[in-house]
Amino acid sequence: xxxxxxxxxxxxxxxxxxxxxxxxxxxxxxxxxxxxxxxxxxxxxxxxxxxxxxxxxxxxxxxxxxxxxxxxxxxxxxxxxxxxxxxxxxxxxxxxxxxxxxxxxxxxxxxxxxxxxxxxxxxxxxxxxxxxxxxxxxxxxxxxxxxxxxxxxxxxxxxxxxxxxxxxxxxxxxxxxxxxxxxxxxxxxxxxxxxxxxxxxxxxxxxxxxxxxxxxxxxxxxxxxxxxxxxxxxxxxxxxxxxxxxxxxxxxxxxxxxxxxxxxxxxxxxxxxxxxxxxxxxxxxxxxxxxxxxxxxxxxxxxxxxxxxxxxxxxxxxxxxxxxxxxxxxxx
Amino acid sequence: xxxxxxxxxxxxxxxxxxxxxxxxxxxxxxxxxxxxxxxxxxxxxxxxxxxxxxxxxxxxxxxxxxxxxxxxxxxxxxxxxxxxxxxxxxxxxxxxxxxxxxxxxxxxxxxxxxxxxxxxxxxxxxxxxxxxxxxxxxxxxxxxxxxxxxxxxxxxxxxxxxxxxxxxxxxxxxxxxxxxxxxxxxxxxxxxxxxxxxxxxxxxxxxxxxxxxxxxxxxxxxxxxxxxxxxxxxxxxxxxxxxxxxxxxxxxxxxxxxxxxxxxxxxxxxxxxxxxxxxxxxxxxxxxxxxxxxxxxxxxxxxxxxxxxxxxxxxxxxxxxxxxxxxxxxxxxxxxxxxxxxxxxxxxxxxxxxxxxxxxxxxxxxxxxxxxxxxxxxxxxxxxxxxxxxxxxxxxxxxxxxxxxxxxxxxxxxxxxxxxxxxxxxxxxxxxxxxxxxxxxxxxxxxxxxxxxxxxxxxxxxxxxxxxxxxxxxxxxxxxxxxxxxxxxxxxxxxxxxxxxxxxxxxxxxxxxxxxxxxxxxxxxxx
Numbered sequence: 001x002x003x004x005x006x007x008x009x010x011x012x013x014x015x016x017x018x019x020x021x022x023x024x025x026x027x028x029x030x031x032x033x034x035x036x037x038x039x040x041x042x043x044x045x046x047x048x049x050x051x052x053x054x055x056x057x058x059x060x061x062x063x064x065x066x067x068x069x070x071x072x073x074x075x076x077x078x079x080x081x082x083x084x085x086x087x088x089x090x091x092x093x094x095x096x097x098x099x100x101x102x103x104x105x106x107x108x109x110x111x112x113x114x115x116x117x118x119x120x121x122x123x124x125x126x127x128x129x130x131x132x133x134x135x136x137x138x139x140x141x142x143x144x145x146x147x148x149x150x151x152x153x154x155x156x157x158x159x160x161x162x163x164x165x166x167x168x169x170x171x172x173x174x175x176x177x178x179x180x181x182x183x184x185x186x187x188x189x190x191x192x193x194x195x196x197x198x199x200x201x202x203x204x205x206x207x208x209x210x211x212x213x214x215x216x217x218x219x220x221x222x223x224x225x226x227x228x229x230x231x232x233x234x235x236x237x238x239x240x241x242x243x244x245x246x247x248x249x250x251x252x253x254x255x256x257x258x259x260x261x262x263x264x265x266x267x268x269x270x271x272x273x274x275x276x277x278x279x280x281x282x283x284x285x286x287x288x289x290x291x292x293x294x295x296x297x298x299x300x301x302x303x304x305x306x307x308x309x310x311x312x313x314x315x316x317x318x319x320x321x322x323x324x325x326x327x328x329x330x331x332x
Numbered sequence: 333x334x335x336x337x338x339x340x341x342x343x344x345x346x347x348x349x350x351x352x353x354x355x356x357x358x359x360x361x362x363x364x365x366x367x368x369x370x371x372x373x374x375x376x377x378x379x380x381x382x383x384x385x386x387x388x389x390x391x392x393x394x395x396x397x398x399x400x401x402x403x404x405x406x407x408x409x410x411x412x413x414x415x416x417x418x419x420x421x422x423x424x425x426x427x428x429x430x431x432x433x434x435x436x437x438x439x440x441x442x443x444x445x446x447x448x449x450x451x452x453x454x455x456x457x458x459x460x461x462x463x464x465x466x467x468x469x470x471x472x473x474x475x476x477x478x479x480x481x482x483x484x485x486x487x488x489x490x491x492x493x494x495x496x497x498x499x500x501x502x503x504x505x506x507x508x509x510x511x512x513x514x515x516x517x518x519x520x521x522x523x524x525x526x527x528x529x530x531x532x533x534x535x536x537x538x539x540x541x542x543x544x545x546x547x548x549x550x551x552x553x554x555x556x557x558x559x560x561x562x563x564x565x566x567x568x569x570x571x572x573x574x575x576x577x578x579x580x581x582x583x584x585x586x587x588x589x590x591x592x593x594x595x596x597x598x599x600x601x602x603x604x605x606x607x608x609x610x611x612x613x614x615x616x617x618x619x620x621x622x623x624x625x626x627x628x629x630x631x632x633x634x635x636x637x638x639x640x641x642x643x644x645x646x647x648x649x650x651x652x653x654x655x656x657x658x659x660x661x662x663x664x665x666x667x668x669x670x671x672x673x674x675x676x677x678x679x680x681x682x683x684x685x686x687x688x689x690x691x692x693x694x695x696x697x698x699x700x701x702x703x704x705x706x707x708x709x710x711x712x713x714x715x716x717x718x719x720x721x722x723x724x725x726x727x728x729x730x731x732x733x734x735x736x737x738x739x740x741x742x743x744x745x746x747x748x749x750x751x752x753x754x755x756x757x758x759x760x761x762x763x764x765x766x767x768x769x770x771x772x773x774x775x776x777x778x779x780x781x782x783x784x785x786x787x788x789x790x791x792x793x794x795x796x797x798x799x800x801x802x803x804x805x806x807x808x809x810x811x812x813x814x815x816x817x818x819x820x821x822x823x824x825x826x827x828x829x830x831x832x833x834x835x836x837x838x839x840x841x842x843x844x845x846x847x848x849x850x851x852x853x854x855x856x857x858x859x
Binding site: 029034035036037038055056057058059060062063064066067069070071074076160193194195196197199200203207209222226227327330332 | 382385386387448467547548550552557559560562568647710714717718721725728729804807808810812813815819820822823824825826827829831832
């Protein structure tokens with residue numbers, strides 16, 4: 001055996017014994033589809049303030065949802081914190097309803113009607129556009145405008161993205177099945193460009209590939225924070241249009257949790273003033289509790305609520321129907 | 333002197349090889365078992381409507397076109413490089429060797445980002461000259477991105493074979509009046525065939541399973557359909573069907589490759605030692621041209637991603653994030669190193685069985701060994717979640733389980749170089765040692781291992797590098813609290829925090845690169 005091999009084996013043995021084992025006294029386990037850069041600071045504050053030890057598992061929202069479903073009753077997770085309502089709905093059966101006092105502070109439209117999960121932060125669906133190639137007067141007033149000839153090949157979207165799919169579920173409620181399908185087909189016929197997520201749509205507009213995209217509001221704000229000159233702007237459609245929507249990213253407590261008290265404390269903490277301020281002021285998402293301070297986040301949350309069509313978020317839980325529709329028109 | 337050997341010695345394989353090989357083969361059946369179990373829960377009508385539709389045909393066509401494109405382009409890059417670094421006296425060929433292997437360390441999604449970033453708003457051309465032009469995308473973009481970081485698999489396989497050709501063979505052919513071209517086509521190429529096929533197999537299966545690069549390049553292939561089933565539909569049942577179809581495709585590729593390879597292979601049988609080929613000397617002009625080609629490849633495959641990352645890195649001070657980076661690095665290494673060692677250890681008996689004790693059993697095990705690599709990673713990981721929860725609860729989310737899963741998933745990568753090296757080691761040496769009364773194990777340790785050491789270490793390096801950047805399996809199987817570089821990188825890009833993600837992408841490339849560099853340098857000293 002060469003020296004390299006020997007030292008490799010020694011390093012491996014050392015590595016194998018030095019990683020923290022699972023058996024250590026962990027109090028609370030969170031599965032997070034929210035990214036670490038976003039979630040960890042606030043989880044650290046919770047751990048500091050309560051003295052509860054927290055372990056977090058980070059991954060894609062979809063992967064985490066599939067994992068919890070596979071684990072079922074045996075899941076080590078106490079809390080699932082997800083990016084979009086679709087994932088929360090998929091795990092819904094495995095959640096334990098949250099206590100009334102945790103839910104009380106959040107408007108009914110931003111929580112599951114059986115109380116199984118609750119929004120921790122909210123985001124607006126917006127359209128982004130290139131200020132260089134789009135005149136002020138040229139901005140669309142409705143999401144259905146985008147099927148027009150003047151938008152041919154100029155619009156991007158992300159049919160595989162969870163937020164887009166939640167929005168599409170809302171469209172099915174608002175416009176009806178037939179009309180939503182017709183809109184999708186007209187968009188496809190209009191050479192709408194497929195992207196994998198929100199960030200790549202922004203990049204595509206900056207790169208000059210397309211002039212419009214359909215995204216969540218905070219991606220552009222974070223991009224602008226890193227680069228103020230980034231050549232993309234965003235706006236919302238006219239009041240009452242189905243293209244406007246306020247959506248939840250939230251959390252629930254798993255029925256299989258052996259530490260429900262700490263888990264409920266954590267969800268309650270996400271709805272505390274401290275956490276809500278952090279979501280809004282540090283990360284440009286909207287706080288969801290009564291009186292949350294969402295000042296300075298564009299578009300202004302009051303405008304978004306005012307512009308949103310009348311819709312109960314609980315009516316947009318039929319993700320399966322949306323996926324079938326996407327398959328029917330050949331987008332999935 | 334080298335002659336054609338058909339088949340191996342008709343001797344029963346010792347238990348020391350058979351038992352571990354059979355265990356490996358059985359372990360590879362775990363994901364298949366799980367998928368069949370899940371698939372049979374499905375409602376057949378729905379499955380049929382999902383699977384048998386025009387779109388699936390289109391996805392299959394796209395997948396085929398992509399595999400073909402990548403194999404052609406990657407071979408066109410790899411073959412001249414392998415020849416230059418083994419058969420010529422090119423100055424600085426060791427540095428060239430390390431340079432052209434390093435792209436293995438680049439995560440696919442970083443390569444795709446880099447290609448996109450080349451031309452767009454943040455691109456060089458825009459930053460330098462204010463030009464923006466359409467970025468590579470679709471089939472062309474995906475082919476380009478994938479070729480640029482998979483060609484080293486083909487390069488390494490070819491290099492191992494080229495480096496060990498017995499020169500007396502080529503020289504005899506020349507002495508018998510064959511032209512250099514004839515020597516290449518009738519002597520050298522047949523000799524390289526097993527290595528080339530091994531490389532193609534690994535790259536082909538990689539391309540079939542890749543999701544990150546194709547998604548960013550907006551080219552829809554079969555893995556896209558599968559991923560969206562899991563990721564958008566949270567659906568394990570229909571996804572299982574799609575995974576089984578993907579495995580069927582992969583298995584047919586594996587079967588086809590082994591049929592092609594079943595032709596005769598070579599081994600040294602004569603007395604005396606093999607002769608190293610003499611190096612062709614390159615005069616100035618070809619040397620410059622050769623380095624031009626190497627530089628072009630290195631610029632595209634390493635320079636691009638590194639400079640895009642450098643641009644992102646320049647936007648934020650690095651020092652504050654250093655402690656977290658180091659922790660992440662340690663997490664990554666603590667899984668990647670043991671996985672590489674275990675994969676090498678498991679691949680060895682499988683390879684010995686294949687090359688020295690050919691039988692229906694050994695070829696079955698050898699084909700099975702590719703299953704782990706061919707199963708879509710998400711499905712593979714779910715299978716291990718299911719099995720460990722059901723039958724080995726203490727293993728669930730343990731460091732050990734992740735190491736086992738990685739070593740099975742990437743065993744195929746280690747198998748290629750080890751098999752290629754074994755083909756070229758002389759069986760008669762082993763026979764002699766056996767007849768002198770040494771046990772099979774000590775023959776392997778003292779006779780075979782020194783001859784195939786390069787192959788084994790090369791195989792382990794491949795496993796290490798891919799384990800450093802792997803995502804879906806780590807998402808599902810890692811211990812909670814495990815923050816590898818790749819997981820952190822994903823977490824940040826998914827929130828659109830590209831600038832905060834850059835240090836982690838850079839760390840993957842730099843650390844894996846350094847590791848590969850150190851191992852290769854060490855190996856070169858032994859030549």
